[in-house]
Amino acid sequence: MAQKEAGSSLDTLILRFNAKITELQDLVVARNMYPASSVTDLSAVDTALKAMELQVHAIKGRxxxxxxxxxxxxxxxxxxxxxxxxxxxMSAYVPVYLPERPTMSNLECERGASRETSDQPTSYRSVIVEEEPAALPREKKGRGSPPLWYITSEELDSLSSYMRGRLTLDKINAAVNDIAAYAEANVQLLAAPKKKISENLWEKALELRDIAMTDAAKGKHFFLETDVKGPNLKLDNSGKAILTILRHLGRITETRIGHHRVIILLKKP
Known part of the structure; x- marks a missing residue:
C-alpha cells in the first residue's frame, strides 16, 4: 500500500516537472521571437499613441x-x-463723382485788379482812383454754401419718358454740381471788397448786387442764365432738359429780374 502511494507521488512529481519544462520551453521560444530590442520600439509606440490621444483631445476641444x-x-x-x-x-443718392467747385478767390480778384491798373500809365492812375464808382451796398453775410440737392433714381424713374429722354442720373447730378458752382462763384463775387474786383467783373458785380437786393433773390443762392458755361451743364437741348427736370423736381425756380433770367437754388425741406 505504501509502495503504491509512493509511486503515485512520483508520477505526480514527474508530471509537474514535465509541465515546468514545457513552460520553460515556451518562455525560451517567446524570448527568441521577441528579443529585448523590441521593448524600446514598443515604448516608442506607446509614447506616440499617447501623443496622438492628446492631439485628438485638443481637436475635439477646438x-x-x-x-x-x-x-x-x-x-x-x-x-x-x-x-x-x-x-x-445710400450709394443710390450719391453721384459717381463730385467735381471740385470752381470758385473765384479774393486773391485772383486782387491780381486781376492790380494787373489792370499796372497796364495804365502812371499819370492816369490817380484819375482812375478818383473816378471809381461809389461803394457798393454791402449785402448781409451768412448765405453759406449753396445747396447740393441731388436727385434719386426713384425721382428719375417717376418722370415721364419724354421729359427724361436719354438723360442719366449721373449726368443730371453732375449738372447739380455745376449750378452749385455757379452760385458759389456769385457768392464770392458778392462778398469781394470793391478794391479787389477786377474791372471786367465790376459791371457784373453791380448787377448781381442789384439782383440780390430784390425780394425774389434776397438771402438765396442764385445764378444767371449767362453763367451756364459747362463743364457738364450747357445751354443746349440736354442742358435745357436738365433745367426743366430740376425745376419740375423742386430743385430750382426761375424768375426774370430786369433783363436777366435768374435761376434760384432751393434748399431741401
Missing part, C-alpha cells in the same frame, strides 16, 4: 469651440448683410 461660435458667426453675417443693404441704399 471643434467644440467652433461649434459654439457658429451662432455668433451667423449673427455677424446677418448684421453685415443689413449694413450692405444700407450702404447700397
Amino acid at each position: 471643434l467644440r469651440e467652433e461649434t459654439d461660435a457658429i451662432p455668433k458667426a451667423k449673427k455677424l453675417i446677418d448684421a453685415s448683410l443689413r449694413q450692405q443693404k444700407k450702404l447700397q441704399g
Whole structure:
C-alpha cells in the first residue's frame, strides 16, 4: 500500500516537472521571437499613441469651440448683410463723382485788379482812383454754401419718358454740381471788397448786387442764365432738359429780374 502511494507521488512529481519544462520551453521560444530590442520600439509606440490621444483631445476641444461660435458667426453675417443693404441704399443718392467747385478767390480778384491798373500809365492812375464808382451796398453775410440737392433714381424713374429722354442720373447730378458752382462763384463775387474786383467783373458785380437786393433773390443762392458755361451743364437741348427736370423736381425756380433770367437754388425741406 505504501509502495503504491509512493509511486503515485512520483508520477505526480514527474508530471509537474514535465509541465515546468514545457513552460520553460515556451518562455525560451517567446524570448527568441521577441528579443529585448523590441521593448524600446514598443515604448516608442506607446509614447506616440499617447501623443496622438492628446492631439485628438485638443481637436475635439477646438471643434467644440467652433461649434459654439457658429451662432455668433451667423449673427455677424446677418448684421453685415443689413449694413450692405444700407450702404447700397445710400450709394443710390450719391453721384459717381463730385467735381471740385470752381470758385473765384479774393486773391485772383486782387491780381486781376492790380494787373489792370499796372497796364495804365502812371499819370492816369490817380484819375482812375478818383473816378471809381461809389461803394457798393454791402449785402448781409451768412448765405453759406449753396445747396447740393441731388436727385434719386426713384425721382428719375417717376418722370415721364419724354421729359427724361436719354438723360442719366449721373449726368443730371453732375449738372447739380455745376449750378452749385455757379452760385458759389456769385457768392464770392458778392462778398469781394470793391478794391479787389477786377474791372471786367465790376459791371457784373453791380448787377448781381442789384439782383440780390430784390425780394425774389434776397438771402438765396442764385445764378444767371449767362453763367451756364459747362463743364457738364450747357445751354443746349440736354442742358435745357436738365433745367426743366430740376425745376419740375423742386430743385430750382426761375424768375426774370430786369433783363436777366435768374435761376434760384432751393434748399431741401
